[in-house]
Amino acid sequence: MEKYETLGLVGEGSYGMVMKCRNKDNGRIVAIKKFLESEDDKMVKKIAMREIKLLKQLRHENLVNLLEVCKKKKRWYLVFEFVDHTLLDDLELFPHGLDYNRVRKYLFQIIKGIGFCHSHNIIHRDIKPENILVSQSGIVKLCDFGFARTLAAPGEAYTDYVATRWYRAPELLVGDTKYGKAVDVWAIGCLVPEMLTGEPLFPGDSDIDQLYHIMKCLGNLTPRHQELFYKNPLFAGVRLPEVKEVEPLERRYPKLSAAVLDLAKVIHYFENAFVFCFLLVSVFPLLLRFCDLDCGEEGSKMQGRGQALLLPSTMGMELRPPLLWGW
Numbered sequence: 001m002e003k004y005e006t007l008g009l010v011g012e013g014s015y016g017m018v019m020k021c022r023n024k025d026n027g028r029i030v031a032i033k034k035f036l037e038s039e040d041d042k043m044v045k046k047i048a049m050r051e052i053k054l055l056k057q058l059r060h061e062n063l064v065n066l067l068e069v070c071k072k073k074k075r076w077y078l079v080f081e082f083v084d085h086t087l088l089d090d091l092e093l094f095p096h097g098l099d100y101n102r103v104r105k106y107l108f109q110i111i112k113g114i115g116f117c118h119s120h121n122i123i124h125r126d127i128k129p130e131n132i133l134v135s136q137s138g139i140v141k142l143c144d145f146g147f148a149r150t151l152a153a154p155g156e157a158y159t160d161y162v163a164t165r166w167y168r169a170p171e172l173l174v175g176d177t178k179y180g181k182a183v184d185v186w187a188i189g190c191l192v193p194e195m196l197t198g199e200p201l202f203p204g205d206s207d208i209d210q211l212y213h214i215m216k217c218l219g220n221l222t223p224r225h226q227e228l229f230y231k232n233p234l235f236a237g238v239r240l241p242e243v244k245e246v247e248p249l250e251r252r253y254p255k256l257s258a259a260v261l262d263l264a265k266v267i268h269y270f271e272n273a274f275v276f277c278f279l280l281v282s283v284f285p286l287l288l289r290f291c292d293l294d295c296g297e298e299g300s301k302m303q304g305r306g307q308a309l310l311l312p313s314t315m316g317m318e319l320r321p322p323l324l325w326g327w
Contacts, residue, residue, distance in 0.1 A: 001072050004032060004079075015044050015146065020082060030067060033078040040074070047146045048076040054122055054148050062113030064133060064143040083141055087195070088129035097198040106132070106195065109140035110188060117142075118181045121151040127187035128164045129194070151180060165210050166190065166200050173207050173214075174225045175232040192264045193253060201264075207234075212241035219246050 003024050010018040016035040023030060032125060035048045055066040055078075068079035087106065098106075110132060117124055124131075126147040133141040147163070163172055169186035192199045195304045202217070204210025211229075215221065221229070221240070229235055249261045 001032075001070050001077055004030070007118065010084075015047055020084070021041075021079075021214055029082045031080045031082045033080065035076045035078075036076045048078075050149060051145045052076070052078065054145050054150075057120060058117060058122065058145075060113060060116040062109045062142060063116065064141045080143070081141075083135050083143075085134045085136070086130050087132040087134060087140075087191075090134065091129055091169055091174070091194070091198055095198045097194075097196045100196070102138075103195045105138060106134070106140050107188075107192065110142070110191070111142065114184050114188065115140045117148070118184070123147055123151060123181055124148045126163055127191070128167050128182055129191070129299050152178070163187065165207065166203055168210065170211070170214060170221055171228075172224050173211055174221070174229040176225070176228050181289065192228040193256070196256060196260060197253065208238065208241060212243065215241065215243045216247055217249065217252065219243075 004021040005024055007020045007022055007029075012018070013280060016033060019032050019034060021030050021032050022028070036044045052066075052069055055063075059065070062084070065081040066078060067081060070077040070079070090102075114124060114127070116267065124147070126144060127142070131142060131144045133143050135141070137195075160277050163169070163183060167187035167190045169179070169183045193199070193201045202210060202213040204213050211221070220226075220243075221322055226240065229240060249256075249264060250258075253261065265269065
């Protein structure tokens with residue numbers, strides 16, 4: 001690590017910090033994630049080893065690039081390419097939301113990045129604006145794979161509690177230990193209206209309040225989620241919040257086009273949204289519709305491939321049961 005000169009602190013969290021550094025040999029600017037002493041903390045070690053393992057498997061233009069891994073004095077150091085801007089920065093700069101064209105470009109790249117992870121049976125589990133890097137040229141890169149993990153085998157349960165509350169899917173909120181790629185899909189669905197309006201879709205103050213926000217917009221939880229809620233000891237003696245009147249997306253966002261709202265609904269509806277037919281046939285045309293833009297040669301190729309894959313890809317596709325049965 002001696003070849004790196006620290007230029008400043010980018011951010012810090014429960015398990016370590018991220019620093020902006022310069023490689024003294026070639027002048028390259030990098031981001032270095034410095035974990036807490038991992039040998040003395042099993043959780044830190046688990047998160048560090050998991051992130052290292054997964055990032056070595058994942059190489060994609062829309063995922064942050066891991067350049068080097070070092071260990072010094074019981075600490076793990078991960079050296080990444082440096083990107084100094086995030087989607088959160090954009091939302092703070094434009095508090096009333098981003099323009100449609102920018103949202104389309106960001107969303108398409110987010111979907112490609114997560115789709116690549118899902119194609120390798122890896123779920124991110126912490127998609128949120130601050131974990132979406134944006135380069136000066138507009139390239140989106142997902143970062144922070146500390147909570148990512150390989151998809152559980154049938155019958156296997158997850159034990160750790162993940163995802164930032166505002167982007168947490170209902171199954172995570174009620175304590176389901178057998179979830180899948182849909183938790184990433186849900187988080188992306190939450191990002192769509194937020195990027196366009198600057199307002200979080202479900203800004204809950206607690207897990208119960210989070211469920212209330214979701215139910216007020218999308219209707220009652222599924223019977224399975226209700227059952228899990230009442231079996232969860234964390235909610236002992238607590239009843240699900242009562243929603244007197246559902247406020248659908250159309251009423252909440254009257255200025256957004258029907259195509260945008262359709263997109264948000266579709267993403268929240270699908271259990272495994274990153275089967276290729278969804279990525280190429282469902283999402284891409286919607287992106288074109290709500291922006292009224294042509295994505296050129298790449299878009300034409302993607303749509304063509306999507307049509308070709310439609311029949312085999314839809315076979316066996318699982319759908320998330322809709323929260324609002326009238327959908």
